[in-house]
Amino acid sequence: MIEVAGVTKTFGSQTVLKNVNFKAEQGKIVGLLGPNGAGKTTFIRILNGVIKADSGTISILNHDPVTHGDEIRKISGIVTEGAGLYHQLSGEENLAFFADLYGVKDKSRIIQLLELFDLAEHKDKPAGTYSTGMKKRLALGKALLHSPKLLFLDEPTNGLDPDGIKMVLAYLKKYNEETGTTMIICSHVLHQLEAVCDSFAFLEHQTIVEQGTMAELEKKYLKEIKVKVNTDMKLHRKEYLEFRCEQRAEGEVIFTLPAKIDIPFLLRGILENHHVYSAEILNNDLESIYFKVREMHNE
Numbered sequence: 001m002i003e004v005a006g007v008t009k010t011f012g013s014q015t016v017l018k019n020v021n022f023k024a025e026q027g028k029i030v031g032l033l034g035p036n037g038a039g040k041t042t043f044i045r046i047l048n049g050v051i052k053a054d055s056g057t058i059s060i061l062n063h064d065p066v067t068h069g070d071e072i073r074k075i076s077g078i079v080t081e082g083a084g085l086y087h088q089l090s091g092e093e094n095l096a097f098f099a100d101l102y103g104v105k106d107k108s109r110i111i112q113l114l115e116l117f118d119l120a121e122h123k124d125k126p127a128g129t130y131s132t133g134m135k136k137r138l139a140l141g142k143a144l145l146h147s148p149k150l151l152f153l154d155e156p157t158n159g160l161d162p163d164g165i166k167m168v169l170a171y172l173k174k175y176n177e178e179t180g181t182t183m184i185i186c187s188h189v190l191h192q193l194e195a196v197c198d199s200f201a202f203l204e205h206q207t208i209v210e211q212g213t214m215a216e217l218e219k220k221y222l223k224e225i226k227v228k229v230n231t232d233m234k235l236h237r238k239e240y241l242e243f244r245c246e247q248r249a250e251g252e253v254i255f256t257l258p259a260k261i262d263i264p265f266l267l268r269g270i271l272e273n274h275h276v277y278s279a280e281i282l283n284n285d286l287e288s289i290y291f292k293v294r295e296m297h298n299e
C-alpha cells in the first residue's frame with residue numbers, strides 16, 4: 001500500500017529525514033516509533049502530501065503525494081494533535097460540515113459513525129463542551145467519514161485517561177478488522193501500540209533504522225530471554241540446568257536462557273522435583289525491543 005524509498009527532508013539547514021525507506025502492507029496497522037523530534041509527524045505530513053520531500057520516491061496505492069496529493073487525501077484520513085473541529089458546532093453538525101467538504105453523499109454515514117464512537121447521545125451538544133476523549137472520538141469519526149483506505153494517526157491517545165485510551169484503541173482495532181483500513185500510528189506509549197499494531201518502524205537519527213513484526217524483531221534483537229518463574233524451589237547456586245539464574249524474592253526465580261526454545265526444557269527440569277505456579281518472559285515486550293533497537297543504532 002505504501003512504499004517509500006530514499007526520502008530526505010530538510011527545514012532550512014536542519015536535516016529532519018535522511019534516506020528513509022518504509023513499507024506498509026494493505027490492511028495492516030503499523031506503529032511508527034521514535035524519540036521526540038525524530039521526524040515522525042514530518043514523515044506523516046509528507047506521506048499525506050501536506051509537505052514535500054526534498055528527494056526520494058513515495059508510492060501510496062500507486063499515487064505520488066507530490067503530483068497526486070488530492071487523490072491520496074481522497075483515500076486517506078488523518079487524526080492529528082489539534083483535532084480540527086468547530087467548537088461552536090454540535091458533534092453531528094461537525095460531521096455534516098466535513099461530510100459536505102469531502103463530498104460524502106451517503107449522509108447515514110454520519111449517524112453510523114456517531115454510534116460507532118458512542119457519541120450518538122451527545123450529537124446535539126457543541127463539540128467545545130465535549131471531554132478530551134469525546135473530541136478524539138469525534139476527530140476519528142471525522143477522519144473516517146469518507147471511508148478512507150488509509151488512516152494516519154499522530155498520537156491518537158494523547159491527553160486521554162486510561163479508559164479513554166483503551167476505548168479509542170479498541171475502536172481502531174475493531175475498525176481495522178471490519179474494514180481492512182490500513183493504519184499508521186505514531187505514539188510514545190509503547191504498550192498501547194504493542195496491543196494494536198501488526199508491525200513497527202523505528203525512526204532514529206533521521207532515518208528508519210528498523211521495521212518488522214514483533215516476531216521478526218524478537219528474533220533479531222533478543223539475544224537472551226529472561227523468564228520469571230514462580231516456584232517453590234530454593235536456589236543455592238547461580239546456575240540451574242546450565243542456565244544462569246537469580247532468586248529475586250521468596251518463590252520467584254529469574255532464569256536467563258539463550259532462546260525461547262529452552263523454556264520447555266527448563267520447566268520440565270524444575271517440575272521433576274518442584275512445583276511451577278507461573279512462568280513469564282520479562283524482556284520480549286515492545287519497550288524492551290525499542291531500547292535494544294536504539295542501543296544497537298547508537299553504538
Ligand SMILES: Nc1ncnc2c1ncn2[C@@H]1O[C@H](COP(=O)(O)OP(=O)(O)OP(=O)(O)O)[C@@H](O)[C@H]1O
Nearest residue numbers: 011012014016034035036037038039040041042043
Ligand atoms: N515546519 C517546520 N519548520 C521547521 N522545522 C520543523 C518544521 N516541522 C518540524 N520541524 C522540525 O523537525 C524536527 C522533527 O519534528 P517532528 O514534529 O516531525 O518530530 P516528531 O518525531 O513528530 O516529534 P514528537 O515525538 O515530539 O512529536 C524537529 O526538530 C522540528 O523542530
